[in-house]
Amino acid sequence: MSKRRVTLIRGDGIGPEITEAVVQVLEAAGVPIEWEEAHAGLACLEKFGDPLPDATLESIRRNRIALKGPTTTPIGTGHRSINVAIRKAFDLFANVRPARSIPGIPSRYSNVDIILVRENIEDTYAGVEYWQTPDVTESLRIITRPGSLMVIRYAFEMARRLKRRKITCVHKANIHKTTDGLFLQCFREVAQEYPELETDDILIDNACLQLVTNPERFDVMILPNLFGDIVSDLCAGLVGGLGVAPGGNIGNGYAVFEAVHGSAPDIAGKGIANPTAILLSAIQMLHHMGLHEYAERIETALRYTLVSGIKTRDLGGNATTREFTLAIISHLPSATSSAGATESLAELPLTPLPPPVSIVQAGWQTAGVD
Incomplete structure (x- = not known):
């Protein structure tokens, strides 16, 4: 099998440590991918003068898929998130x-x-905010x-597929x-095309309760951008926190998978970071690429490791990042594809629609939002 090239953005803080853990696990599993490293984040800003260089965007555009570690966006400054x-550059309209x-x-x-699907480009994240006085x-x-739509x-x-x-x-x-009214109206219109699926709607405050x-x-939840950002973290809290929460940003022909924590x-640099979230994101990425057997083997090895009690400190254990990574690798030979592994969230066929409306105005700048 020929190798598929994937853009790897290691990111800031613990990003290089946890992405290295993923690289080691996927290499040990024999996954047929080749990494092309690119840069983004605060360290990139300090080194190159730009937190997201054109070369990084070109790498994603060339490879069409990326795995991204956590990055730091300066708060309260003009630097873009x-x-x-990245989401806007590639019209990554769905955050899964x-x-x-x-x-x-x-x-x-x-x-x-639960699978939460968040609209990923519009809402208050269009970045249209300014001082009136x-x-x-x-x-x-x-x-x-x-x-x-x-x-x-x-x-x-x-x-339907899952x-x-x-x-x-x-x-x-x-x-x-008007705004949420339009989103709900679109939901009800599309729902008529899928009579086999049960549908309902709920107010955001009641949903949190x-x-x-x-x-x-x-089961599956669909939300506008801001609500989706908040509720997705709430859902992560239901299953152990952001340290075990994967995420994928999906568009037509492009996808970026990332750890959603900070x-x-x-x-x-202390060697205690938990790589579970970004490893689960990599598993999600492998499913997206159609490499289901590799994804399921790695997830099974991860589950064996966690059930055996080998966990990083934030999960209640005392393993270092390296010890946790090596434990997962040690379970790979006995890990077989499990029926209970994460389902494929591969790119789905979409009815052609007009592209999302681009909101660009001179003098407005994207605030530091995620």
């Missing part, structure tokens, strides 16, 4: 965040199995029909009657 900039209970990970719940700021919320149809296609039973739209249309009291009522500069 790296995550938002699985939240699934993992044996061996301490959590209040043991039966969570020295005492007044304003931020515009952009929701478009093309952008909403695209991500909602993706969520339905994903639910044989999920139900899809829930989360919104605040009782207050944001239901998630922490009765998470099993949710760069944790306070523990960088």
